[in-house]
Structure formats: structure tokens, C-alpha cells
Amino acid sequence: ELNIWTDLCGIDEVGEGEAKAFLIGPKRLCAVNDGQNFFVVDDLCTHGVAYLSEGYCDTEECVLECPLHGGLFDYRDGSAQGDPAEKPVRSYAVLVEGNRVKVKL
Ligand code: FES
Structure with missing residues (x-):
């Protein structure tokens, strides 16, 4: 299989409530640990050149705030949730197996 x-x-x-960047080949991904689950989205903001992992991670609202202009993205599905973000970031299916976080690219 x-x-x-x-x-x-x-x-x-x-860490709990944190977002962190990881590189897989040419991809730069942002992993979020909300304390219950892990989520993975593309790290590069769709509005400009900034990394969401370097912004604020709000686990109450389930959003990442872009450090450059404050655009908001739901880390659960990548959807844009606040200006000036309009286009979603790609989100990835996640599987936690043992002590490893895995993604479906
Ligand atoms: Fe992210 Fe502008 S670069 S909101």
C-alpha cells in the first residue's frame, strides 16, 4: 500500500498554542499545535512575502495573524478570515502517529 x-x-x-515552520523539500509549511490537535498550512502568506509561523497564533479564534499586515487565516482549513487576506493558504491533512506528525502533501 x-x-x-x-x-x-x-x-x-x-509547543501548545504555537505555530512553527518546517521545510519539506521546496515546501515551507506552518504547523500549529492548539493543545488538542495539529494543523498544517502553507507558511507563506497569500497577500505578500511574510511567514504565518512568524505571526501571532490565536487558538481561541483558530487563526494565524500575518506578521506583515495582520491578515487572518483559519489554520484549520486555510481560509482567509480577515483583511487584507483574501486568498486562502493551502491546508494539508494531518495524521498523528505515535509521537510523529505526518502530512498528506
Ligand atoms: Fe500577509 Fe500582507 S503579507 S497580510
């Missing part, structure tokens, strides 16, 4: 899951990081590499 084809293994569709790509290893991303260990579950203890992203």
Missing part, C-alpha cells in the same frame, strides 16, 4: 503520509515533525517540536 502506498504511503501517502510524509513525516513532518515530532509532536513535542511544536
